[in-house]
Amino acid sequence: EAAVTQSPRNKVAVTGGKVTLSCNQTNNHNNMYWYRQDTGHGLRLIHYSYGAGSTEKGDIPDGYKASRPSQENFSLILELATPSQTSVYFCASGDVGQAPLFGEGTRLSVL
Amino acid sequence: GDSVTQTEGQVTVSESKSLIINCTYSATSIGYPNLFWYVRYPGEGLQLLLKVITAGQKGSSRGFEATYNKEATSFHLQKASVQESDSAVYYCALSENTNTGKLTFGDGTVLTVKP
Numbered sequence: 001e002a003a004v005t006q007s008p009r010n011k012v013a014v015t016g017g018k019v020t021l022s023c024n025q026t027n028n029h030n031n032m033y034w035y036r037q038d039t040g041h042g043l044r045l046i047h048y049s050y051g052a053g054s055t056e057k058g059d060i061p062d063g064y065k066a067s068r069p070s071q072e073n074f075s076l077i078l079e080l081a082t083p084s085q086t087s088v089y090f091c092a093s094g095d096v097g098q099a100p101l102f103g104e105g106t107r108l109s110v111l
Numbered sequence: 112g113d114s115v116t117q118t119e120g121q122v123t124v125s126e127s128k129s130l131i132i133n134c135t136y137s138a139t140s141i142g143y144p145n146l147f148w149y150v151r152y153p154g155e156g157l158q159l160l161l162k163v164i165t166a167g168q169k170g171s172s173r174g175f176e177a178t179y180n181k182e183a184t185s186f187h188l189q190k191a192s193v194q195e196s197d198s199a200v201y202y203c204a205l206s207e208n209t210n211t212g213k214l215t216f217g218d219g220t221v222l223t224v225k226p
Contacts, residue, residue: 007183013184016189022126031212033212033213035214035216037220040120040218041218041219042115042202042204042216042217042218043157043202043204043216044216045214046211047114048211050210050211058213059112078199079125090156090157092157094212095212096210096212097164098147098212099147099162101159102149102155102156102157102158102211104155105156105157107125
């Protein structure tokens with residue numbers, strides 16, 4: 001069964017600390033995405049990738065880095081976490097012509 | 112850039128009544144975008160509810176329907192008779208017809224169905 005798995009599901013971080021959110025897909029999709037969703041707002045694209053070794057900036061990339069070491073894995077990295085990055089983060093995978101498949105989300109609180 | 116507008120942030124409907132959630136869009140590319148409705152049930156992740164990639168076509172799933180209206184640039188979600196289990200957050204989204212598959216989302220509509 002097609003799946004996108006995110007870890008951790010919940011994370012509490014301190015301001016200035018480093019945070020890594022991980023995403024794994026078993027769908028053999030070329031494209032992967034990281035979105036954030038804030039209360040009362042839709043999802044906004046942070047970074048995406050076309051395949052292993054590639055990362056591209058989305059609409060709100062500032063303060064985030066991404067890494068795609070393999071077809072299956074796509075990480076989102078906050079080098080210096082700030083309270084404004086408190087949010088729910090969604091990873092997704094997809095291919096051309098397909099609706100992206102989303103993970104269950106990671107709730108991040110930066111204190 | 113692209114944009115998706117959902118005018119209702121919250122909708123409350125009594126069980127067995129009809130529902131419409133409005134969605135309009137603006138896309139920058141020359142071709143017609145792909146249109147989607149996603150749903151997030153309490154405690155769960157985001158799931159695809161339905162998609163339509165051809166202007167003029169209707170998509171349907173789980174009793175919900177949405178018609179791709181290119182003249183009105185709308186993609187309203189409708190259901191004839193809602194159930195309490197339909198309570199969730201509904202997101203309208205579009206993607207340009209490119210290789211990226213990137214989605215632009217509306218702000219979401221919280222649907223509460225009263226028993």
